[in-house]
Amino acid sequence: MVPALLLRNAIRSQWRFLAISATETPTKAQLTKAARVFHTKKRLGQNFLVDPEVLSRIAGALDLNESDCVIEIGPGLGFLTRFLSPYGCRILAIDLDRECVEELQKSNYKGVEVFHQDFLQFDLNSIECQSLKVIGNVPYQITTPIVARLFGEIGAPSPWLSKIDSVVMTVQKEVAERFVANPNNKEYSQITLLIKYFAHAELLEVIPADSFVPEPNVTSAVVRMTPYEKPPVDCADHKLLRQIIRAGFKQRRKMLRNNLSFLNLPPDEIGKLLASLKIDPLVRAERLSLDQFAKIANAVTALK
Incomplete structure (x- = not known):
């Protein structure tokens, strides 16, 4: 065994006793020494x-x-x-x-x-x-x-x-x-x-x-x-909720109305749907709560 490895193992034996003792509370200095001996990856x-x-x-x-x-x-x-x-x-x-x-x-x-x-x-x-x-x-x-x-x-x-x-x-x-x-x-x-x-x-x-x-x-x-024991929002289609959230943040600087184009609804209809929920069609996703996203999902589900 090369001297460097012998020294490394000797130091490790020391810090294992000091820093990883199950009966003594280690100090920050001891833990620092132990961590520095170990070759972090x-x-x-x-x-x-x-x-x-x-x-x-x-x-x-x-x-x-x-x-x-x-x-x-x-x-x-x-x-x-x-x-x-x-x-x-x-x-x-x-x-x-x-x-x-x-x-x-x-x-x-x-x-x-x-x-x-x-x-x-x-x-x-x-x-x-x-x-x-x-x-x-x-x-x-x-x-x-x-x-x-x-x-x-x-x-x-x-x-x-x-x-x-x-x-x-x-x-x-x-x-x-x-x-x-x-x-x-x-x-x-x-x-x-x-x-x-x-x-x-x-x-x-x-x-x-x-x-x-x-x-x-x-x-x-x-x-x-x-x-939680169950999600904190009332939503008829949780997978649709996930899709709407993903779409909203895919291009977060775009207006929500534009990000919801995947719904295959005319832009005017998407705008009316959002307005009916008292949500500005020009708003960005970062301004909406989880509950508001759930309401959008429920409104889209109701159109089906």
Whole structure:
């Protein structure tokens, strides 16, 4: 074994005791040292959160008890796992990085099961739990696919949506603002409406870049999403609602009337339909609420 590798393994043995101890609360300095020893992989979007106070608050945001079953997406070296484990719940830690999985498997955290798998391919129905809570510092480039995997799409919920009690995710601040945006806001988008359709979303806190190793080029934020028992809008055709929302944001600077041309209705008729709902035909999609989109879908359905 080459000297450099011997040194690396020796350092890892040290930080495993200091930073990933199941009995001692690590300091930010210890977690920072551990993260710097590990060779992070940019292609996997790895930025390890090393502030123990923030980690503790994120774990607490799930409101855990011993009977809970937690899915942790991208646990990395187990820094957040360390703060979840004392709650005594079952934790399923899913990571694509084999090296992280091997390190986490060496920990002695209570109730943790480690899976070397891509979360986007993981079958949540394979887990024998009546309900699930989901948490993770997710790679920013796949935030939207992860949300879609958890919730599904409008009119086509995921097979496991009914099992999900709550989701706490650390994401890019701009993305978090989209999740919780309201109409007439530049962050308001198609993903905003998808989340509003499935869950109540709230921004819990903003995390500065220096809380991570390596430091990302963006500010991060923690979002909590609590799924509804059923969609909060009355809609006769939810798939049509999805189509109308997609069309509205496909060219978001265009007037809504023009974006609804896919309905194969004369422009004047589309204008009259919108006016009957007290919606300006010249309005852009970013100014409409989920309820207003649902009313448009219902009005179109009534014409059939």
